[in-house]
Amino acid sequence: MLTQAIHDYQQRVDAQLRLRIASLDDSAPRLKAAMTHGALLGGKRIRPFLVYSIGQLLGAPLARLDAAAAAIECIHAYSLIHDDLPAMDDDELRRGQPTVHIAFDEATAILAGDALQTLAFEIVTETLDGVSAGQQLAMVKALARASGYRGMCGGQAIDLGSTGKAVSLEALTQLHNLKTGALIRCAVELAIIVAEPPAADASALLQFADAIGLAFQVQDDILDIVASTEELGKPQGSDTEANKSTFPKLLGLAGAQATAAELIQDALSALAKLPYNSQLIADFARYIIARRI
Template sequence: MAKDDDTAFDQAGFDEALRRRARMVEAVLRQVLEQRPLAGEIARPQRLIAAMQHGVLAGGKRLRPFLVMESAALFSADGEAAARVAAALECVHCYSLIHDDLPAMDDDDLRRGQPTVHKAYDEATAILAGDALLTLAFDIVADEATQLAAERRAALVLALARAAGAGGMAGGQMLDLQAADAPPDEAGIIRLQAMKTGALIRFACEAGAIVAGAPAAERERLAEFGSAIGLAFQLADDLLDLTADAGTMGKATGKDAAAGKATLAALHGEDWARRQLAGLVAQARALLEPYGAHAAMLADAASFVAARNK
């Protein structure tokens, strides 16, 4: 129900759309994480598959897959191919969570209200589960079962690799580790967050346009939208770390402050962060104006990112 502020939206309608997309993507995830080996595979160890399933099928909003499918929907391309690309992206995201939770990284025992993979299994199995999920993501996109022209599949593989690798998410995690010893300035924090969190969200929005074979200008517009909501997502996450409790979040909170991590919310304060969130939502929604009502769910996703409580 629209109000005067840019963060107001139909929460119930959006939640239902999010659940509907999540069910579609989870059906693909269950299929690709079956025990039965695929053509060219020798065998799938039961313990490894179980750990991968634990890391992927334990719930979650599935926001990144939602963004893939809704971006594709702008061009009437939100079918099975988009669902498979969305599932591939979720594999990358979940691999990163499994590895982030390890004792050598963030050392978390809880994820989505359940034991983290290394707690439910062991550290070595968690590392392998993450490795296998990352590899599986590219398997899904490259497979002919993702019924797209070869050049579109290749473009998706390249864009996902750039978003997930040394110049994207993994590089952002490295910067985050280094920040413990040498806290970055504001520009450094923005760069770190754009890589660690924002890169996969940017890819999610751009991927829908690639799936659809949309023109380069449309692909870039959606990527810019993804960058805006990626920064908004991290700002909201930083605020939640400061203000929410572990029971609400389903994971430990207050860890950034305890570790002395530099965040924009800590640097400028809660009120500043909330004003920035509102500005980023307005910027993101403005980028979608050329699409009119067709982009309503994507516009609501920008508001959801800022208003979420977990």
């Protein structure tokens, strides 16, 4: 059931992304091609999965969730394009294929990231049946907060400043709550904004989001050690080679694995507070630390 749901939501958001990018005019074809390359390289589509699965759990129809799912994946794709740049992580592979600055050039990659970021906000401000202007404004605010200084960009800046330095567990946790966790939490926030559940249910879902957001990053750090380049779709051991702060480096491999497992238990405890059948979401939480990619 989970595998099929992941596949179906992947296909749905990819169709939305193709449609959105293809609808752009052809005045800058190289930029448009780079945006397509960066947004449609494949991937797990974790954030759109959360938008769709939690939105549906709360009773929202899929069509009402498409804009939020496509928008958050545009933000994620932009962040990966920029992360891969020589000035950042300097990676040549992403999901087993050349990164955007390798497939095109560095300037085009920067612009492709910028254009995907702004496309996200264009998408969530288009008229959508069943979604009010107030809900749209809330989505804009959630996306901006999660992707900017108080979220992903701030976390990336802290990460760059921490490279090659010893950091505490508290500091590393804060770093990744911003760099990785903020956008995962935002996916859940977007579903909540569209579906408008009771406050207690929204609170439990955000607790779930915070736990899986950090667990996702811990597992990524683990996979950098235990998975192959073929599985990862990018060079194995790149974080170690770059002397980055990671959970296995701080806690040891076994300690990092135990931390990931504890976080998933926290996520499952949050789901248990909900008056819905959340089995699919619970299976997804377990998948977060069972995955090899």
